[in-house]
Amino acid sequence: MSDEYNQQNTPLEAQSSETMSGSSGTPSKDIDYVRPAEIPEQDLYHGHSFITKWVFCQDAKVIGIQYFLTAVFTGIVGLILSWLMRLQLGYPDLVPFITAEHYYQFVTMHGMIMVVYFLTALFLGGFGNYLIPLMVGARDMVFPYVNMVSFWMFFIAVCVLMASFFVPGGPTGAGWTLYPPQAILPGTPGSNMGITLMLISLSLFVIGFTMGGLNYIITILQARTRGMTLMRMPLTIWGIFTATALAMLAFPALLVSCIMMTLDKMLGTSFFMPAILQAGEVLSYGGGSPVLFQHLFWFFGHPEVYIVALPAFGIVSDLISVHARKNIFGYRMMVWAIVGIGALSFFVWAHHMYVSGMNPWFGFFFATTTLIIAVPTALKVYNWIITLFRANIRMNTVMLFCLGFIVTFVNGGITGIFLGNVAVDIPLSDTYFVIAHFHMVMGIAPLMVIMGAVYHWFPLVTGRMLSEKLGKWHFWFTFLGAYSIYFPMHYLGFIGVPRRYYEMYDSPYVTSATGMNEFITVAALIVGFSQLIFIYNIVTSLKIGKPAGKNPWKANSLEWLTPDVPPTHGNWGEKLPVVHRWPYDFNVPGAKEDYITQTTPPSEVINAEVEKT
Amino acid sequence: MSDVKIEGYELKPGFKGMATDTGSDQTMFKGVQWGKVMMWIFLLSDTFVFSCFLISYMKGRASTVVDWPNTSEVFSLHVNGIPVPLLLIAIMTFVLITSSGTMALAVKYGYEKNRKMCGWLILATAIGGLTFVGMQIFEWSKLIHEGVRPWENPFGAKQFGSYFFMITGFHGFHVSIGVIFLFIFARKVFKGDFDNGKRGFFTTMKSDYVAIEILGLYWHFVDLVWVFIFAFFYLW
Numbered sequence: 055m056s057d058e059y060n061q062q063n064t065p066l067e068a069q070s071s072e073t074m075s076g077s078s079g080t081p082s083k084d085i086d087y088v089r090p091a092e093i094p095e096q097d098l099y100h101g102h103s104f105i106t107k108w109v110f111c112q113d114a115k116v117i118g119i120q121y122f123l124t125a126v127f128t129g130i131v132g133l134i135l136s137w138l139m140r141l142q143l144g145y146p147d148l149v150p151f152i153t154a155e156h157y158y159q160f161v162t163m164h165g166m167i168m169v170v171y172f173l174t175a176l177f178l179g180g181f182g183n184y185l186i187p188l189m190v191g192a193r194d195m196v197f198p199y200v201n202m203v204s205f206w207m208f209f210i211a212v213c214v215l216m217a218s219f220f221v222p223g224g225p226t227g228a229g230w231t232l233y234p235p236q237a238i239l240p241g242t243p244g245s246n247m248g249i250t251l252m253l254i255s256l257s258l259f260v261i262g263f264t265m266g267g268l269n270y271i272i273t274i275l276q277a278r279t280r281g282m283t284l285m286r287m288p289l290t291i292w293g294i295f296t297a298t299a300l301a302m303l304a305f306p307a308l309l310v311s312c313i314m315m316t317l318d319k320m321l322g323t324s325f326f327m328p329a330i331l332q333a334g335e336v337l338s339y340g341g342g343s344p345v346l347f348q349h350l351f352w353f354f355g356h357p358e359v360y361i362v363a364l365p366a367f368g369i370v371s372d373l374i375s376v377h378a379r380k381n382i383f384g385y386r387m388m389v390w391a392i393v394g395i396g397a398l399s400f401f402v403w404a405h406h407m408y409v410s411g412m413n414p415w416f417g418f419f420f421a422t423t424t425l426i427i428a429v430p431t432a433l434k435v436y437n438w439i440i441t442l443f444r445a446n447i448r449m450n451t452v453m454l455f456c457l458g459f460i461v462t463f464v465n466g467g468i469t470g471i472f473l474g475n476v477a478v479d480i481p482l483s484d485t486y487f488v489i490a491h492f493h494m495v496m497g498i499a500p501l502m503v504i505m506g507a508v509y510h511w512f513p514l515v516t517g518r519m520l521s522e523k524l525g526k527w528h529f530w531f532t533f534l535g536a537y538s539i540y541f542p543m544h545y546l547g548f549i550g551v552p553r554r555y556y557e558m559y560d561s562p563y564v565t566s567a568t569g570m571n572e573f574i575t576v577a578a579l580i581v582g583f584s585q586l587i588f589i590y591n592i593v594t595s596l597k598i599g600k601p602a603g604k605n606p607w608k609a610n611s612l613e614w615l616t617p618d619v620p621p622t623h624g625n626w627g628e629k630l631p632v633v634h635r636w637p638y639d640f641n642v643p644g645a646k647e648d649y650i651t652q653t654t655p656p657s658e659v660i661n662a663e664v665e666k667t
Numbered sequence: 668m669s670d671v672k673i674e675g676y677e678l679k680p681g682f683k684g685m686a687t688d689t690g691s692d693q694t695m696f697k698g699v700q701w702g703k704v705m706m707w708i709f710l711l712s713d714t715f716v717f718s719c720f721l722i723s724y725m726k727g728r729a730s731t732v733v734d735w736p737n738t739s740e741v742f743s744l745h746v747n748g749i750p751v752p753l754l755l756i757a758i759m760t761f762v763l764i765t766s767s768g769t770m771a772l773a774v775k776y777g778y779e780k781n782r783k784m785c786g787w788l789i790l791a792t793a794i795g796g797l798t799f800v801g802m803q804i805f806e807w808s809k810l811i812h813e814g815v816r817p818w819e820n821p822f823g824a825k826q827f828g829s830y831f832f833m834i835t836g837f838h839g840f841h842v843s844i845g846v847i848f849l850f851i852f853a854r855k856v857f858k859g860d861f862d863n864g865k866r867g868f869f870t871t872m873k874s875d876y877v878a879i880e881i882l883g884l885y886w887h888f889v890d891l892v893w894v895f896i897f898a899f900f901y902l903w
Contacts, residue, residue, distance in 0.1 A: 088692075089674070089675030089676055089692075090674050090675055091693070092673045092674070092676065092693050092694060092697070092698075093693060093694060097872060097873065099871045196701040196705070197701070197702075197705065197870075199869060199870040199871070199872070200870075264709070264712060267712075268705045268708055268709055271708055272701055272704050272705050272708065275694070275695045275696065275704065276693075276694045276695065276696065276699070276701055276704055277693075277694075277701070278692060278693050278694070279692075279693070280692060280693060281692050282692050282693070283690060283691060283692045284689065284690070284695070285690070286692075302708065302711070302712040302715075303711070303712065303715050305712075306712060306713075306715035306716040306718075306719055307715070307719050309716060309719075310716060310719035310720055310723065311719075313833070313837075314723065314833070317817065317829065317833060321817045321818055322817075322818040323817045323818050323825075323826075323828075323829035323833075324818070324825055324826060324829065325723070325727065325826070325829055325830075329732075338818065340732070340825065341731045341732045341733060341824055341825060341826055342727070342826065343726060343727065343730050346723055346726050346727065349726075350719060350723065353719075633692070
């Protein structure tokens with residue numbers, strides 16, 4: 055235990071406003087005044103060995119990288135599974151080992167991995183851990199030890215999930231929604247060990263995530279630096295914060311449904327199991343409600359969509375603002391839209407269940423709430439576009455990915471309005487239209503943000519820039535390729551091609567669908583392989599990338615203003631930063647440069663027409 | 668926590684104060700330790716877990732095809748051959764609620780640095796919790812002897828056994844975790860760890876009496892959940 059930072063026992067009063075006003079010379083106590091620190095300096099454990107520095111590390115930045123790499127590893131597994139599915143759909147029976155059972159297992163594992171273990175872990179565990187303490191000006195997460203345990207719980211959850219590939223019967227093939235009764239009955243692939251391991255893995259994920267989530271929320275609420283009000287936080291933090299709050303309230307439903315289904319499987323209880331005949335024999339189950347599982351699952355499942363989307367909204371707002379050199383249009387509107395979307399997301403879950411035979415009045419209610427969500431979401435899209443309007447846009451890789459996000463998100467959002475209406479949803483449900491919709495809106499769109507964010511923050515994490523040239527190739531392959539995968543799927547859905555079918559056999563639409571399926575498969579292979587450009591770019595840039603120096607993008611937010619780049623444990627060296635403004639003061643009239651960092655005191659920018667934030 | 672003083676910041680009462688605190692920098696809950704906020708937010712999340720359990724139970728009970736057993740018969744205890752409904756549960760509930768009282772007193776004496784009283788009261792709370800768990804084990808074994816299982820129930824709908832064992836088991840698990848921590852904390856109090864700020868074995872953070880209040884929050888929550896379980900299982 056080192057007391058490196060604690061030895062200066064008097065917390066921060068010594069840091070008077072004069073020392074901050076720098077070169078301006080005139081003592082300007084009044085306008086630069088920020089009230090003293092009210093929380094004592096954080097007590098940190100500094101690792102000394104390799105194990106405490108890199109393995110069981112309590113530094114949120116290292117934990118963030120650990121989360122990121124683990125999530126990316128599972129994501130690559132998910133990507134390979136999607137290739138195998140596409141090969142079967144485009145060229146049936148080309149690959150001999152893809153049987154119908156395996157196909158369903160690939161579908162299930164692809165869905166679960168991508169939604170939970172890849173996107174959720176990457177945005178909240180990866181970006182959340184790395185960025186929250188830096189962006190709010192904290193030394194670390196408030197409970198570093200719990201934070202470390204959170205990652206290792208996630209790691210164990212991933213191991214359990216991967217183990218299900220190697221158990222007798224293989225992983226579960228119930229579809230990522232795991233609907234009972236079929237998920238736990240013989241006949242579904244992996245109905246023995248596979249489903250059990252999946253449920254255990256999900257429960258572990260929830261427990262681990264709760265530990266992390268408590269850290270994210272409390273760091274944001276209670277450990278901000280001097281001058282950092284909630285309305286001066288970057289939108290990234292707002293997105294991650296709201297998503298974490300959603301997760302804390304939505305994951306309980308997943309945990310409960312996992313526990314109940316595990317008991318149904320292991321002990322033979324009948325929570326979700328009605329009376330069932332199997333091969334002419336009455337099973338011992340009876341009296342349970344399969345629809346109850348659907349309600350629990352989607353009470354988790356719909357907020358889960360926004361757990362993935364809200365951090366993406368937040369991050370993309372910051373990326374657009376920095377690379378368009380303009381303040382984000384309607385910051386407060388953006389904040390309230392994020393919070394509003396988060397709140398509304400708890401009242402729409404049954405729009406995933408329109409075909410479950412529920413009362414039509416329920417459908418009416420849930421269609422209405424679903425369409426109401428379109429209002430704050432559209433507001434955000436307009437704000438991104440207005441931010442770009444007449445801005446000083448730098449057309450670099452980051453900006454390209456942001457634009458890619460807007461396009462794919464609008465596309466997916468509009469098809470969401472189709473599917474939110476009961477009357478339109480019923481013919482379209484369980485077709486490729488649904489696949490196209492959710493891959494556009496919560497697959498490709500958040501992925502665009504993740505990639506943009508990696509290009510944006512790579513210099514911060516490693517101190518080196520990624521190659522712009524390779525980045526642009528990567529963008530165009532990914533964007534055009536992903537579009538050619540999912541755009542034709544809308545058409546497949548309109549002609550009625552059902553999702554989750556292993557093969558189309560002699561269906562009437564097979565003639566018009568075959569060519570398109572082949573095309574989609576080829577596109578999927580190309581997009582997948584083009585990610586090698588990205589990986590190559592990252593690996594080589596680690597060694598030979600251009601040194602980034604401090605604040606290469608000329609951004610305003612605190613993470614770029616650390617004394618060391620990349621930031622070290624404790625983030626801020628001797629003194630915590632003091633914040634005087636929001637992070638969006640770009641191209642302020644009268645200012646010397648086109649950006650004013652959050653720590654610049656007002657006395658240094660007296661002639662600039664900054665907004666009061 | 669009305670005596671919180673923050674340099675350069677005026678705490679205002681009521682809704683206005685809440686709005687000002689929310690709009691201020693550094694912290695939203697002024698003068699509240701990180702651990703305490705964490706426990707509150709964890710409990711909010713845990714509330715959702717128990718709500719999901721209880722709502723599932725209501726749905727299961729409402730939609731089962733076989734009649735639900737008569738709870739005042741199933742849960743009755745025979746005293747001298749006369750069945751007394753709710754007797755055991757009344758005692759269990761009384762013990763648990765009493766332990767909430769001793770916990771609250773322990774928090775008070777803890778902040779007063781009255782180590783001895785605090786330690787004994789925490790010990791009393793732990794013993795109350797242990798008694799509760801013991802009586803729960805007694806009730807479980809009685810029901811199991813009578814043939815109730817998670818997968819079957821001689822008195823009616825099989826979901827009765829499933830939900831009863833799952834939800835009381837999950838609550839009993841919470842109580843047991845609480846009891847373990849109460850014993851650890853009692854030991855720490857008697858050793859004086861909270862007075863001299865001994866560093867935690869795992870977390871390496873300094874011990875502080877606020878930890879007792881945080882454990883108290885958890886303990887009161889577990890009691891409150893029991894009140895709901897009691898109402899929904901035994902009185903419905």
